[in-house]
Amino acid sequence: MPVITEIADLKRIYKRRVPKMFYDYAESGSYTEQTFRANTEDFAKILLKQKVAVDMSGRSTESTMIGEKVSMPVGLAPVGLTGMQSADGEIKAARAAEKFGVPFTLSTMSICSIEDVAAHTTKPFWFQVYTLKDEDFMRRLFERARAANCSAIVITVDLQLLGQRHKDLKNGLSAPPKFTLKSMANLATKVGWGLEMLGTKRRFFGNIVGHAKGVTDPSSLSSWTAEAFDLTLDWKRIARFKEMWGGKVILKGIMDAEDAKMALSVGADAIVVSNHGGRQLDGALSSIRALPRIVDAVGDKVEIHMDSGIRSGQDVLKALALGAKATYVGRSFVYGLGAMGEAGVTKSLEVIRKELDITMALCGERDVKALGRHNLLIPKGFEGDWQDG
Numbered sequence: 001m002p003v004i005t006e007i008a009d010l011k012r013i014y015k016r017r018v019p020k021m022f023y024d025y026a027e028s029g030s031y032t033e034q035t036f037r038a039n040t041e042d043f044a045k046i047l048l049k050q051k052v053a054v055d056m057s058g059r060s061t062e063s064t065m066i067g068e069k070v071s072m073p074v075g076l077a078p079v080g081l082t083g084m085q086s087a088d089g090e091i092k093a094a095r096a097a098e099k100f101g102v103p104f105t106l107s108t109m110s111i112c113s114i115e116d117v118a119a120h121t122t123k124p125f126w127f128q129v130y131t132l133k134d135e136d137f138m139r140r141l142f143e144r145a146r147a148a149n150c151s152a153i154v155i156t157v158d159l160q161l162l163g164q165r166h167k168d169l170k171n172g173l174s175a176p177p178k179f180t181l182k183s184m185a186n187l188a189t190k191v192g193w194g195l196e197m198l199g200t201k202r203r204f205f206g207n208i209v210g211h212a213k214g215v216t217d218p219s220s221l222s223s224w225t226a227e228a229f230d231l232t233l234d235w236k237r238i239a240r241f242k243e244m245w246g247g248k249v250i251l252k253g254i255m256d257a258e259d260a261k262m263a264l265s266v267g268a269d270a271i272v273v274s275n276h277g278g279r280q281l282d283g284a285l286s287s288i289r290a291l292p293r294i295v296d297a298v299g300d301k302v303e304i305h306m307d308s309g310i311r312s313g314q315d316v317l318k319a320l321a322l323g324a325k326a327t328y329v330g331r332s333f334v335y336g337l338g339a340m341g342e343a344g345v346t347k348s349l350e351v352i353r354k355e356l357d358i359t360m361a362l363c364g365e366r367d368v369k370a371l372g373r374h375n376l377l378i379p380k381g382f383e384g385d386w387q388d389g
């Protein structure tokens with residue numbers, strides 16, 4: 001087993017193991033990828049304040065997310081097609097998260113279905129929904145999530161249409177992959193991945209094929225997806241979803257203080273400051289830069305989570321110190337999953353927790369909940385000095 005000390009190690013192995021089409025799917029932002037890059041680069045601009053001669057024994061990274069205990073405030077973000085990064089990928093990631101004591105969020109666009117993941121885990125997980133036109137389908141999704149004992153839904157509000165990712169179009173991304181000359185040449189070099197994939201039946205969008213009207217076979221799925229998302233979505237419909245679900249709701253994809261206030265008004269239990277990992281509005285602020293204004297606007301009224309760009313425990317610490325109650329990782333766990341399956345997801349979480357713990361200590365803190373802006377050196381103008389309008 002190679003020595004893995006940081007998330008970048010997992011990424012290198014992941015790149016070797018997984019077909020290019022799926023590596024590119026994860027490792028892309030939309031259009032010029034400016035926001036995708038800014039998400040990670042802006043974390044590096046925030047510095048940490050070193051403190052010495054303070055008691056650093058008995059440290060704790062434990063916290064809560066929407067009232068649920070977590071071993072560290074880092075959930076697994078919903079990631080579509082996770083089951084194409086590694087066979088039965090959602091089940092593997094959910095199991096790793098459960099054992100580690102952090103939330104797993106299953107994407108609507110997962111390969112393993114809600115029922116599949118429920119059957120292979122013992123604790124409640126969270127289910128992410130995209131806002132689709134078909135009210136019946138939405139209702140059934142909620143019913144299925146309820147039957148599977150999901151303890152929260154995450155409504156993603158920043159994707160009613162897709163920010164274009166050039167590579168996906170050029171690669172002809174599909175699940176399962178189509179056998180073109182180009183994809184065959186690459187797939188032929190990914191033997192371990194291929195053998196595992198041959199060993200599972202889960203190769204289609206498990207929550208949709210056979211559940212959505214008119215999608216009985218996977219080849220009709222792409223036309224369904226293009227038409228299924230609700231372009232007319234508004235806050236009223238989001239409030240209706242909250243009512244329909246009747247449980248805890250997290251709204252994901254908020255980047256603006258006024259939108260955060262609207263999220264509050266429709267009764268969100270938490271919001272996720274997120275630009276979808278730079279995959280939607282290219283040219284948007286990085287999430288870490290958008291965070292402080294939202295914390296200032298609604299931080300005392302609703303739980304604020306953030307994602308996009310987290311590749312280390314230091315990044316987690318910076319987001320928490322800037323006022324997020326919790327964070328999520330997307331790509332960081334996908335690298336681990338693609339590299340080494342369930343053990344790789346566990347490894348990615350271990351790496352992040354260790355970095356968070358040690359960094360906390362060197363900042364003179366013992367409790368993750370006590371982190372604050374006092375731990376940071378934030379460049380002047382970090383949030384931006386933008387003209388109104």
Ligand SMILES: Cc1cc2nc3c(=O)[nH]c(=O)nc-3n(C[C@H](O)[C@H](O)[C@H](O)COP(=O)(O)O)c2cc1C
Pocket residue numbers: 025026027039077078079080081107108109128156252274275276277278279307308309310328329330331332
């Ligand atoms: C490959 C990939 C697929 C994703 N699929 C979904 C999805 O199905 N639903 C969703 O709400 N967000 C999705 N996201 C966004 C993630 O939930 C999360 O916001 C993002 O990955 C955070 O950025 P990070 O990857 O830099 O951590 C996806 C992200 C990636 C990288």
